[in-house]
Amino acid sequence: MTDTTVPAPRTPRPAWMKPATLAVVVPSVAVLATLVVCALFAGWLAPYDPLSQNLINALQGPSADHWLGTDDLGRDVLSRMIFGSRIAVIAACEATGLAVLIGVPVGLFIGYRGGWWDWITMRIVEGIVSIPGIMVAIVIIAILGTGLHRAMFALGILYSTAFLRLARSIVLTEREEVYVKFARVIGASSSRILIRHIFLNIAPPLIVQVTLTVGAVLLAEAGLSFIGIGVQPPQASWGTMLNTAAAYMELNAFLAVPPGLAIVLTVLAVNLLGDVLRDSIGRGVRVPASAPSKPAAQVRVAAGTSIAARPDDALLVEGLEVMVSPKDGGEVPVVTNMSFRIARGETLGLFGESRSGKTVTGLGLMGSIGAGGWITRGRMMLDGTDLLRLTPAQLEKARGNDVAMVFQDPTTSLNPSMTVEQIITEPMKVHSQMARQERRQKAAELLRLVNLPETHLPRYPNEFSGGQRQRIAIAAALALQPKLIVLDEPVSALDVSTQNQIINLLYERRDALGMSYLLIAYDLALVHHISDRIAVMYLGHIVEEGPADRVYHRPAHPYTKALLDAVPLLDPARQRARRSERRAAAADDLPRAADAGCPYRNRCAFAMERCHRHAPPALPVDGGGTAQCFLVDAHRAGVSAPEAEVLV
Amino acid sequence: MPLSESVIGWLHSITLPALALGLSTSAAIARQVRSAMVGVLQQDYIRAARAQGLSARRIILKHALKNALVPVITVLSFQVTILLGGALIVEQVFAINGIGSLAIAAVRQQDIPMIQGIVLVLVLIVMAVQLVTDILYGLINPKARPS
Numbered sequence: 054m055t056d057t058t059v060p061a062p063r064t065p066r067p068a069w070m071k072p073a074t075l076a077v078v079v080p081s082v083a084v085l086a087t088l089v090v091c092a093l094f095a096g097w098l099a100p101y102d103p104l105s106q107n108l109i110n111a112l113q114g115p116s117a118d119h120w121l122g123t124d125d126l127g128r129d130v131l132s133r134m135i136f137g138s139r140i141a142v143i144a145a146c147e148a149t150g151l152a153v154l155i156g157v158p159v160g161l162f163i164g165y166r167g168g169w170w171d172w173i174t175m176r177i178v179e180g181i182v183s184i185p186g187i188m189v190a191i192v193i194i195a196i197l198g199t200g201l202h203r204a205m206f207a208l209g210i211l212y213s214t215a216f217l218r219l220a221r222s223i224v225l226t227e228r229e230e231v232y233v234k235f236a237r238v239i240g241a242s243s244s245r246i247l248i249r250h251i252f253l254n255i256a257p258p259l260i261v262q263v264t265l266t267v268g269a270v271l272l273a274e275a276g277l278s279f280i281g282i283g284v285q286p287p288q289a290s291w292g293t294m295l296n297t298a299a300a301y302m303e304l305n306a307f308l309a310v311p312p313g314l315a316i317v318l319t320v321l322a323v324n325l326l327g328d329v330l331r332d333s334i335g336r337g338v339r340v341p342a343s344a345p346s347k348p349a350a351q352v353r354v355a356a357g358t359s360i361a362a363r364p365d366d367a368l369l370v371e372g373l374e375v376m377v378s379p380k381d382g383g384e385v386p387v388v389t390n391m392s393f394r395i396a397r398g399e400t401l402g403l404f405g406e407s408r409s410g411k412t413v414t415g416l417g418l419m420g421s422i423g424a425g426g427w428i429t430r431g432r433m434m435l436d437g438t439d440l441l442r443l444t445p446a447q448l449e450k451a452r453g454n455d456v457a458m459v460f461q462d463p464t465t466s467l468n469p470s471m472t473v474e475q476i477i478t479e480p481m482k483v484h485s486q487m488a489r490q491e492r493r494q495k496a497a498e499l500l501r502l503v504n505l506p507e508t509h510l511p512r513y514p515n516e517f518s519g520g521q522r523q524r525i526a527i528a529a530a531l532a533l534q535p536k537l538i539v540l541d542e543p544v545s546a547l548d549v550s551t552q553n554q555i556i557n558l559l560y561e562r563r564d565a566l567g568m569s570y571l572l573i574a575y576d577l578a579l580v581h582h583i584s585d586r587i588a589v590m591y592l593g594h595i596v597e598e599g600p601a602d603r604v605y606h607r608p609a610h611p612y613t614k615a616l617l618d619a620v621p622l623l624d625p626a627r628q629r630a631r632r633s634e635r636r637a638a639a640a641d642d643l644p645r646a647a648d649a650g651c652p653y654r655n656r657c658a659f660a661m662e663r664c665h666r667h668a669p670p671a672l673p674v675d676g677g678g679t680a681q682c683f684l685v686d687a688h689r690a691g692v693s694a695p696e697a698e699v700l701v
Numbered sequence: 702m703p704l705s706e707s708v709i710g711w712l713h714s715i716t717l718p719a720l721a722l723g724l725s726t727s728a729a730i731a732r733q734v735r736s737a738m739v740g741v742l743q744q745d746y747i748r749a750a751r752a753q754g755l756s757a758r759r760i761i762l763k764h765a766l767k768n769a770l771v772p773v774i775t776v777l778s779f780q781v782t783i784l785l786g787g788a789l790i791v792e793q794v795f796a797i798n799g800i801g802s803l804a805i806a807a808v809r810q811q812d813i814p815m816i817q818g819i820v821l822v823l824v825l826i827v828m829a830v831q832l833v834t835d836i837l838y839g840l841i842n843p844k845a846r847p848s
């Protein structure tokens with residue numbers, strides 16, 4: 054989500070190497086190459102003199118002698134097209150070159166100098182930009198007079214404003230950066246570093262801007278020549294040819310086709326190349342791949358792991374497997390053979406580090422794993438109905454009615470353009486028959502339930518603090534009295550005092566309404582505090598599960614132990630270091646395809662030989678629950694594991 | 702055909718020029734809407750709406766589009782400036798006697814005061830459009846409204 058704002062790193066394999074991009078690049082380059090060849094060798098390529106008239110032959114259609122026919126004065130259209138391409142190239146070079154030559158130095162100067170110079174220049178630029186570009190060109194031409202070079206001079210001045218702003222903004226950002234990095238260290242030589250930085254950074258956006266400008270200049274040249282104040286007849290330019298074609302539209306409509314096509318193709322080629330350049334520099338829009346949706350029928354129930362349903366189950370998840378396809382292809386499991394149950398009125402805390410699969414599990418329950426991931430096996434029984442075997446329409450209904458979700462960050466999970474009332478009543482509107490008045494009453498009641506005054510109803514989310522927003526999100530989740538609420542790190546984005554209030558609120562509501570919670574969190578103390586049972590996940594496996602107190606005070610699995618032994622350090626710097634270390638270790642240990650052995654073996658201090666060959670089964674632990682570790686078995690059997698002793 | 706003579710005739714004579722002008726702008730706006738939509742659809746509140754069991758149609762039309770339109774409105778005011786420039790040329794194509802032909806005649810005759818007048822009128826139009834978009838922006842985007 055956030056990576057759209059981060060500039061893409063310079064990738065070793067450039068984007069233009071991809072086949073889809075090549076399909077754009079190759080024809081575009083071909084069009085432009087043809088244009089340049091025509092411009093350079095117009096004298097040799099053109100079959101006729103573009104200016105020689107032959108009035109007897111005027112306004113002819115295409116023929117063997119004149120491939121593209123003749124115009125009103127009997128001139129060969131093909132020859133005029135070829136010479137017109139020379140005009141187009143000259144126009145593009147002149148205007149764009151001038152724009153760069155004026156815009157970049159002035160932009161660099163005012164960006165560096167700042168103060169009055171900057172202020173006055175920028176006001177002038179803003180004035181120019183707020184007048185239609187072609188009008189600016191017309192004004193300049195009115196002063197200078199008509200003709201190709203004067204018109205291009207006018208366009209050059211017009212488009213220099215874009216380069217000016219580009220250069221200025223780059224100086225400003227780089228200045229900040231260089232100043233921050235180097236000013237304290239070396240002081241005097243920082244301006245030299247600044248200059249080097251600017252030249253390194255200005256090139257990519259400059260190239261993109263040049264392609265955009267070339268496209269705009271070509272269009273503007275055609276437009277100016279068409280209205281008769283650019284290139285002057287009898288000189289052949291695509292714009293003047295269009296002008297002729299418009300005048301003789303009734304007599305020979307074909308005249309408009311060659312110059313029209315030439316302009317469209319050239320501008321299209323330039324702009325498409327510009328787009329590719331921009332995307333490979335990383336400023337383009339990234340479209341997420343659409344989710345490969347697997348039909349429900351393909352979801353299989355894992356054999357042999359079936360746990361019996363109990364009458365008081367609110368949720369029973371069995372043998373769940375979720376696959377994702379990473380960017381470099383293939384399939385990797387992020388959740389493997391996962392089974393758990395949540396009784397009515399109970400809270401299950403699902404604990405795990407990032408990428409342990411805990412969030413994917415929650416999203417799977419909501420049926421919205423998103424792009425690139427899908428459920429391949431398992432059952433998800435909500436109150437006796439398997440969510441994975443519902444049709445999309447049934448699933449939509451179940452989601453609103455029976456399951457709700459509260460997200461981590463309330464600043465992004467509430468729609469900024471909807472009022473509190475709209476946000477809370479939206480699920481009722483879709484899933485219930487309530488009348489408008491009823492819905493409003495219900496919304497007011499829900500706000501009271503989360504301790505907010507009903508006067509908040511007509512207000513927008515941005516008017517509230519994080520804690521208040523999370524209350525609103527909870528009110529919306531409660532709207533249809535779901536059986537289960539998935540809480541995805543519901544308080545980690547809030548400050549500590551607000552955290553406690555929200556936790557208490559969640560408690561209260563659960564007991565009053567008899568709901569169940571699936572709490573997904575990264576804070577084991579918090580999980581212990583709220584949950585009845587805890588499940589600990591590592592790399593897509595539940596490695597330990599049991600009553601909250603037992604797991605928290607007497608952990609059985611080496612992973613849980615390691616997490617709990619790590620009592621918070623008083624020195625915040627050391628604490629931070631330890632955390633990032635742990636995160637790095639987790640990042641190294643990635644989900645593997647078809648895996649034999651214990652998922653934790655690479656980080657386990659007690660790893661034995663057999664841990665590498667066999668996956669430990671879920672073994673019962675004294676005090677309740679299970680743990681997936683061979684050591685549990687050894688302890689229970691009263692024999693010590695010899696290998697383990699060696700390693701300890 | 703002027704509006705004062707016949708409404709139908711006026712509509713008739715204005716349709717094609719409007720189409721010629723509007724088509725290219727609509728492409729630019731479609732592009733803008735697309736990129737804004739892509740951004741909005743990745744937001745958490747869209748995931749939240751999906752979690753509430755809303756249909757894809759409702760999510761796109763009611764939850765996403767309104768937010769995606771916010772940046773589009775800004776672009777719209779720039780587009781009006783570009784459209785005004787485009788109108789100068791389209792007028793010529795359809796032989797409409799408008800501000801464009803006036804400007805071109807003024808250039809031919811080096812009639813500088815006339816050109817000043819035309820620029821002034823255009824600037825006033827652009828300013829009016831920007832005022833309207835700013836107001837619209839406030840209406841559609843609650844964040845820009847003083848609370």
Ligand code: SF4
Pocket residue numbers: 610611612651652653654657658659660661664669681682683684
């Ligand atoms: S099974 Fe082996 S590797 Fe896995 S946690 Fe237990 S001791 Fe460690």
